[in-house]
Amino acid sequence: xxxxxxxxxxxxxxxxxxxxxxxxxxxxxxxxxxxxxxxxxxxxxxxxxxxxxxxxxxxxxxxxxxxxxxxxxxxxxxxxxxxxxxxxxxxxxxxxxxxxxxxxxxxxxxxxxxxxxxxxxxxxxxxxxxxxxxxxxxxxxxxxxxxxxxxxxxxxxxxxxxxxxxxxxxxxxxxxxxxxxxxxxxxxxxxxxxxxxxxxxxxxxxxxxxxxxxxxxxxxxxxxxxxxxxxxxxxxxxxxxxxxxxxxxxxxxxxxxxxxxxxxxxxxxxxxxxxxxxxxxxxxxxxxxxxxxxxxxxxxxxxxxxxxxxxxxxxxxxxxxxxxxxxxxxxxxxxxxxxxxxxxxxxxxxxxxxxxxxxxxxxxxxxxxxxxxxxxxxxxxxxxxxxxxxxxxxxxxxxx
Amino acid sequence: xxxxxxxxxxxxxxxxxxxxxxxxxxxxxxxxxxxxxxxxxxxxxxxxxxxxxxxxxxxxxxxxxxxxxxxxxxxxxxxxxxxxxxxxxxxxxxxxxxxxxxxxxxxxxxxxxxxxxxxxxxxxxxxxxxxxxxxxxxxxxxxxxxxxxxxxxxxxxxxxxxxxxxxxxxxxxxxxxxxxxxxxxxxxxxxxxxxxxxxxxxxxxxxxxxxxxxxxxxxxxxxxxxxxxxxxxxxxxxxxxxxxxxxxxxxxxxxxxxxxxxxxxxxxxxxxxxxxxxxxxxxxxxxxxxxxxxxxxxxxxxxxxxxxxxxxxxxxxxxxxxxxxxxxxxxxxxxxxxxxxxxxxxxxxxxxxxxxxxxxxxxxxxxxxxxxxxxxxxxxxxxxxxxxxxxxxxxxxxxx
Numbered sequence: 099x100x101x102x103x104x105x106x107x108x109x110x111x112x113x114x115x116x117x118x119x120x121x122x123x124x125x126x127x128x129x130x131x132x133x134x135x136x137x138x139x140x141x142x143x144x145x146x147x148x149x150x151x152x153x154x155x156x157x158x159x160x161x162x163x164x165x166x167x168x169x170x171x172x173x174x175x176x177x178x179x180x181x182x183x184x185x186x187x188x189x190x191x192x193x194x195x196x197x198x199x200x201x202x203x204x205x206x207x208x209x210x211x212x213x214x215x216x217x218x219x220x221x222x223x224x225x226x227x228x229x230x231x232x233x234x235x236x237x238x239x240x241x242x243x244x245x246x247x248x249x250x251x252x253x254x255x256x257x258x259x260x261x262x263x264x265x266x267x268x269x270x271x272x273x274x275x276x277x278x279x280x281x282x283x284x285x286x287x288x289x290x291x292x293x294x295x296x297x298x299x300x301x302x303x304x305x306x307x308x309x310x311x312x313x314x315x316x317x318x319x320x321x322x323x324x325x326x327x328x329x330x331x332x333x334x335x336x337x338x339x340x341x342x343x344x345x346x347x348x349x350x351x352x353x354x355x356x357x358x359x360x361x362x363x364x365x366x367x368x369x370x371x372x373x374x375x376x377x378x379x380x381x382x383x384x385x386x387x388x389x390x391x392x393x394x395x396x397x398x399x400x401x402x403x404x405x406x407x408x409x410x411x412x413x414x415x416x417x418x419x420x421x422x423x424x425x426x427x428x429x430x431x432x433x434x435x436x437x438x439x440x441x442x443x444x445x446x447x448x449x450x451x452x453x454x455x456x457x458x459x460x461x462x463x464x465x466x467x468x469x470x471x472x473x474x475x476x477x478x479x480x481x482x483x484x485x486x487x488x489x490x491x492x493x494x495x496x497x498x
Numbered sequence: 499x500x501x502x503x504x505x506x507x508x509x510x511x512x513x514x515x516x517x518x519x520x521x522x523x524x525x526x527x528x529x530x531x532x533x534x535x536x537x538x539x540x541x542x543x544x545x546x547x548x549x550x551x552x553x554x555x556x557x558x559x560x561x562x563x564x565x566x567x568x569x570x571x572x573x574x575x576x577x578x579x580x581x582x583x584x585x586x587x588x589x590x591x592x593x594x595x596x597x598x599x600x601x602x603x604x605x606x607x608x609x610x611x612x613x614x615x616x617x618x619x620x621x622x623x624x625x626x627x628x629x630x631x632x633x634x635x636x637x638x639x640x641x642x643x644x645x646x647x648x649x650x651x652x653x654x655x656x657x658x659x660x661x662x663x664x665x666x667x668x669x670x671x672x673x674x675x676x677x678x679x680x681x682x683x684x685x686x687x688x689x690x691x692x693x694x695x696x697x698x699x700x701x702x703x704x705x706x707x708x709x710x711x712x713x714x715x716x717x718x719x720x721x722x723x724x725x726x727x728x729x730x731x732x733x734x735x736x737x738x739x740x741x742x743x744x745x746x747x748x749x750x751x752x753x754x755x756x757x758x759x760x761x762x763x764x765x766x767x768x769x770x771x772x773x774x775x776x777x778x779x780x781x782x783x784x785x786x787x788x789x790x791x792x793x794x795x796x797x798x799x800x801x802x803x804x805x806x807x808x809x810x811x812x813x814x815x816x817x818x819x820x821x822x823x824x825x826x827x828x829x830x831x832x833x834x835x836x837x838x839x840x841x842x843x844x845x846x847x848x849x850x851x852x853x854x855x856x857x858x859x860x861x862x863x864x865x866x867x868x869x870x871x872x873x874x875x876x877x878x879x880x881x882x883x884x885x886x887x888x889x890x891x892x893x894x895x896x897x898x
């Protein structure tokens with residue numbers, strides 16, 4: 099390496115894809131804070147505060163609530179490998195990429211997996227799940243609350259009770275839902291829940307908030323085999339995040355600073371206000387897209403406000419449009435994954451990215467991109483429709 | 499959570515423990531940079547640059563060189579679970595905590611582990627390893643280059659050749675050595691090597707640089723079973739860090755920014771100058787400690803310059819001394835782990851923490867702490883001895 103590398107100087111972006119979302123300036127600033135040691139009494143205090151806020155945002159009293167030192171997928175793996183022992187039966191509900199991923203993770207952990215499938219964009223009716231639980235009697239049922247690949251929101255009502263009827267633990271993926279729409283771990287009676295920091299929490303990727311119910315902890319403490327992953331073994335991690343403060347691995351200190359600050363912002367806004375903000379800007383975006391004739395990929399009534407997966411309109415080129423949005427306007431949106439590759443766009447309105455400015459600019463930019471490709475759309479209609487929603491809503495739209 | 503959390507406001511620290519080390523202001527600033535998406539063409543360029551610098555700092559041409567999205571222990575687990583299939587034989591050299599940890603990780607991966615032991619603080623002679631390889635014929639030999647729990651530096655000369663004589667892959671832990679003392683992956687003929695960011699690279703904890711030789715990659719590509727960890731499976735991760743750029747998990751973008759900037763600082767300083775700096779300040783610290791009658795825990799001739807593990811002097815209380823250093827001076831040093839708990843202190847001089855200012859202040863502060871406890875030491879002798887080293891060295895000691 100003879101040539102010295104230039105200074106880091108990335109172009110400014112507006113992150114409206116499936117995550118990461120834009121990070122609030124206060125969170126960025128928190129990361130420039132000089133480090134404490136990972137066993138410093140002050141850092142242990144910061145860990146306690148972060149855990150308390152995580153419990154609140156998860157709406158749970160679970161003691162074993164902390165941030166896994168990895169991204170959302172490490173959170174998934176943590177939940178699976180701690181609950182599953184080789185030969186255990188697990189049912190995984192698959193209606194998108196992240197359900198598929200859970201199947202793979204569970205099989206690698208030695209689970210006998212039964213896959214319950216549903217069309218992409220659809221959700222699972224309770225009765226369909228009951229049927230399978232009755233037949234399979236699994237140790238664990240895994241389901242994705244907010245499917246990032248389809249924009250579908252799985253209803254959680256009654257699912258925990260149903261699982262417990264069959265002595266099954268309920269494992270829930272809330273990577274894209276936490277802090278964007280209600281996640282109520284205790285009311286849901288969920289037993290293991292994981293999330294990520296780079297979606298509606300609007301911190302950078304790098305940590306996976308997780309929480310385990312007392313029922314799950316009981317199961318983990320009575321395992322016959324060691325957890326296959328040393329790094330993700332919560333029986334050891336809980337001694338570091340718990341009272342003992344026993345060294346396990348070095349916590350990613352700066353990322354914890356970021357998460358704490360991101361959670362503080364959620365706390366200052368309030369959960370209800372935050373959910374309402376996500377709904378409002380979703381309505382405006384949705385009205386704008388409807389004015390262009392663009393339709394949602396997820397079934398009606400189960401569409402996530404924070405992740406708008408829509409069919410690419412006829413005449414528009416997937417890559418060309420996304421490249422134009424990125425290069426001309428600095429706007430990132432996501433393409434489709436798996437079955438939806440080349441067919442859908444995923445427009446994120448998550449956390450700090452979920453703002454009127456972004457909705458209006460995106461609709462204006464999309465209009466330009468579509469017109470440039472000769473797609474026939476009513477000029478000005480998208481922005482007008484969005485503005486109509488904001489006007490009806492009345493309240494001034496503070497940029498948060 | 500009715501009470502709003504206060505602003506993040508940690509006390510200033512001088513990190514002279516076993517890691518994390520102090521993070522250079524330029525690295526802190528890099529982390530305040532707004533995020534690119536993890537599939538943004540500009541971010542992919544930043545990943546390429548980071549990989550090129552990692553190859554250089556590892557002194558390797560290995561294509562499969564990247565940063566695992568977890569801390570150093572995740573790097574250990576990545577190397578083990580990708581090389582090992584259930585039933586494979588592995589020899590692990592244990593002369594401290596991190597060798598022990600590798601045994602645990604390997605057993606969880608299904609390896610038949612043979613433990614080769616040596617007293618804590620000692621190192622392994624080549625002939626002892628040859629004997630074991632001849633008997634066991636393992637698939638993998640695991641060894642720690644810089645044992646963070648004892649401060650011992652394992653000589654690597656001839657070890658790669660020896661392993662390959664027996665068709666064994668050489669796995670090396672360089673968590674505490676990389677960028678502090680020479681790590682020469684290709685010259686060593688090492689096959690899988692991992693490190694951490696929070697030691698001599700002086701970035702925050704959160705990433706684990708790893709590199710795999712073509713020989714190791716060949717073995718991984720011919721596995722009969724899937725890697726047990728989805729998150730750490732390099733056959734998938736290499737498609738994201740490689741040409742394809744196939745989405746696996748969301749990279750911890752901000753941590754990559756930090757690592758890139760930390761590597762740039764190494765590049766600007768130069769490896770040789772960096773190693774010389776670590777040796778110089780180690781000599782000064784060592785002279786100061788010797789003046790107080792404080793001795794090293796690792797055997798003579800194999801003591802790491804960047805991690806000074808020393809016996810706690812008679813009359814000094816472990817916890818009281820460390821608390822006093824932290825509370826009065828903001829200085830963090832490490833206590834002993836495992837067998838060395840309560841017996842040794844671990845004084846780190848890593849990366850940005852490795853500076854004359856820190857050596858002199860630490861010796862002055864330690865003197866005050868020892869005198870306060872009634873330990874009989876010659877007043878002023880430690881600082882005088884360190885200054886003598888700096889004077890003899892002649893060159894002005896730039897603060898880096």
